[in-house]
Amino acid sequence: MKPGTIFALASGIGKAGVAVIRVSGDESELIFSILCTKLPTPRIATRVSLTDPQTHNLLDQALAFWFPAPASFTGENVVELHVHGGRAVVDGVLSSLSHIRGFRMAEPGEFTRRAFENNKMDLTSAEGLADLVDAETTAQRDQALRQMQGALGDLYENWRLCLLRASAYLETSIDFAEENIPTGLEEDVRSQVQSLKACISDHLDEGHRGERLREGVRVAILGSPNAGKSSLLNQLAQRDAAIVSETAGTTRDVIEVYLDLAGIPVILSDTAGIRDALDDIEEEGIRRALSQADTADFKIIVADANQFPVLAPEIVSLIDSETVIALNKLDLKPPIFNFPEVPVIYISAKTGVGISELLTIITSKPKDRFEMSEQPSLTRSRHRKALEDCLASLSQLTALSSLIDQPELAAENLRAACAALGKITGRVDVEDLLDVIFKDFCIGK
Secondary structure, eight states, X not given: OOOSEEEEEOSOSSOEEEEEEEEESTTGGGHHHHTOSXXXXXXXXXXXXXXXXXXXXXXXXXXXXXXXXXXXXXXXXXXEEEEEEOHHHHHHHHHHHHTSTTEEEXXXXXXXXXXXXXXXXXXXXXXXXXXXXXXXXXXXXXXXXXXXXXXXXXXXXXXXXXXXXXXXHHHHHHHOTTSOOOTTHHHHHHHHHHHHHHHHHHHHTSOSHHHHHHHOEEEEEEXXXXXXXXXXXXXXXXXXXXXXXXXXXXXXSOEEEEEEETTEEEEEEEOOOOSSOSSHHHHHHHHHHHHHHHHOSEEEEEEETTTTTOOOHHHHTTOOTTEEEEEEOTTTOOOOOOOTTSOEEEOOTTTXXXXXXXXHHHHHHHXXXXXOOSSOOOOSHHHHHHHXXXXXXXXXXXXXXXXXXXXXXXXXXXXXXXXXXXXXXXOOOHHHHHHHHHHHHOTTO
């Protein structure tokens, strides 16, 4: 942790009724002797007059909060100044703080990092806090709050403690063989590891629920040229996000629009019409369209109602269980046709007919698949990678013919699995293993 008392604007940049300036560090209390003369009662809002220590000019009438360590966000002495949110006031207070010896501007994320380093939160809680600040939908907010409050970290920590206990048993058989070691040790360890492997596997196989809620569910609009894909995008976005033209092949690149559908974040992508390309630029656009089809969680196939059910083979190949077919240009000729494999919606991207029904479908699909489950979901690729590493180490352990005959190798696999879980929460400490050994077996009594 870098030394010094740090300060920064903790609220949004720009004119506001109130701005919050946070200060954290051993010397935070100096503010009350340099900028004002009143030491507030801890955790009680106190009105103070802030004065520039160099010019002695009044900077603002503010509310000050004093949080002595360790009962603060960072675990250090913390001061919060709630000042009026005009730029001149904020700049004046920040400038005055910068002239106090030992004070410096905080680096990005430094308050949260100090909270982590002082054991006020683990890494998953810190990531949840970052996600909460960035949350744009109710589902993102709920997931971030759940993670920030420790649901995900507690899950991983419980798994890690389970492995620590199993590892302690094996370490004991190596280092304290002369003591009375419980019988059935290998069966107990194998049973714990097999149970944990099943839990981790289920956690990894949840369909990327947490990651999709955090990043956005991807819905691709696909179809032949001039089927009305861009018009549909504009209808769903309720603005002119894409250029619409009667000329086939107008869309060459992927155009993305972010929507909030019943609290679920959705990234809606308009793509180039899929056909035999007429030039290199269109060929690249089609390649990108097919790439969107491969990575999309759901697909909307837009087809001309006057030509359906005739579809180009390259369009038919994109239809699967996560597809809805939107028959467009209903305003020109109402069709009558059923496509039993997937939902078929009759729409007019020009007049808006059928759009609400289509919205209902593309809202219900992500909601059913990605809404939060009882168990917290992993939200980042680094979580997934660490869990995969943990699972690999546990698989190596269970592949051993005998844990008793190969205790060093088995113990090393367990240590690697524990370390992988510890990387997620930031809790990797060999002292934990010693604590479990001496607590469970009372060696040396």
